[in-house]
Amino acid sequence: xxxxxxxxxxxxxxxxxxxxxxxxxxxxxxxxxxxxxxxxxxxxxxxxxxxxxxxxxxxxxxxxxxxxxxxxxxxxxxxxxxxxxxxxxxxxxxxxxxxxxxxxxxxxxxxxxxxx
Amino acid sequence: xxxxxxxxxxxxxxxxxxxxxxxxxxxxxxxxxxxxxxxxxxxxxxxxxxxxxxxxxxxxxxxxxxxxxxxxxxxxxxxxxxxxxxxxxxxxxxxxxxxxxxxxxxxxxxx
Numbered sequence: 001x002x003x004x005x006x007x008x009x010x011x012x013x014x015x016x017x018x019x020x021x022x023x024x025x026x027x028x029x030x031x032x033x034x035x036x037x038x039x040x041x042x043x044x045x046x047x048x049x050x051x052x053x054x055x056x057x058x059x060x061x062x063x064x065x066x067x068x069x070x071x072x073x074x075x076x077x078x079x080x081x082x083x084x085x086x087x088x089x090x091x092x093x094x095x096x097x098x099x100x101x102x103x104x105x106x107x108x109x110x111x112x113x114x115x116x
Numbered sequence: 117x118x119x120x121x122x123x124x125x126x127x128x129x130x131x132x133x134x135x136x137x138x139x140x141x142x143x144x145x146x147x148x149x150x151x152x153x154x155x156x157x158x159x160x161x162x163x164x165x166x167x168x169x170x171x172x173x174x175x176x177x178x179x180x181x182x183x184x185x186x187x188x189x190x191x192x193x194x195x196x197x198x199x200x201x202x203x204x205x206x207x208x209x210x211x212x213x214x215x216x217x218x219x220x221x222x223x224x225x226x227x
Contacts, residue, residue, distance in 0.1 A: 034215075036217075042219075043204060043217045043218060043219045043220050044159075044204070044217045045217075046214045046216065046217075049213075049214055091156075093159065095214075095215070103146070103147055103164065103208065104164075105215055107151075107159045107161070108158065109157070109158035110157070110158045112156070
């Protein structure tokens with residue numbers, strides 16, 4: 001089956017630093033990837049939709065200058081949390097839509113970010 | 117944004133019992149999917165039901181969809197301790213758009 005990987009799986013950083021999270025589709029092309037955030041004991045909240053070769057579309061309330069998304073190829077999207085603060089600590093999950101099977105989205109294993 | 121509510125928010129049962137979780141949504145959908153998430157882990161896709169389907173089975177899972185009521189239910193039969201997890205419904209409103217998740221039900225199955 002289709003596999004989506006995320007790297008890193010865990011990151012701890014100091015307040016004010018920037019953190020980059022990678023999302024890769026390993027065996028299929030993903031023209032669209034999605035980024036979600038999940039706080040403890042809560043559901044997944046969509047942050048942005050990332051389309052290969054174009055600017056990401058952000059959900060209301062998500063700061064595009066703080067959460068930079070780059071979808072440079074059909075298999076890689078990156079989310080950079082700039083000047084991270086403790087309130088950005090969360091579980092970040094990406095998903096990728098298979099170009100040929102549009103109903104199906106494959107989720108990465110998630111990246112847990114802790115900002116001290 | 118989130119589609120709607122799942123109920124119950126938390127459910128505790130004994131092994132062997134059935135567990136039923138409900139999900140309501142607000143907008144028209146193309147499909148509805150159920151996912152499981154073990155604590156601190158990623159999502160596991162369980163089942164997808166399309167808007168023109170009413171019921172679907174997969175192993176011990178049974179999903180129903182009532183588009184007139186904008187609701188779905190997930191039934192897990194003969195539950196096991198390993199079924200302990202959070203369960204989320206997610207809706208897709210047209211091919212290619214992001215899935216929108218419900219708030220989830222936390223299921224605890226004790227042996």
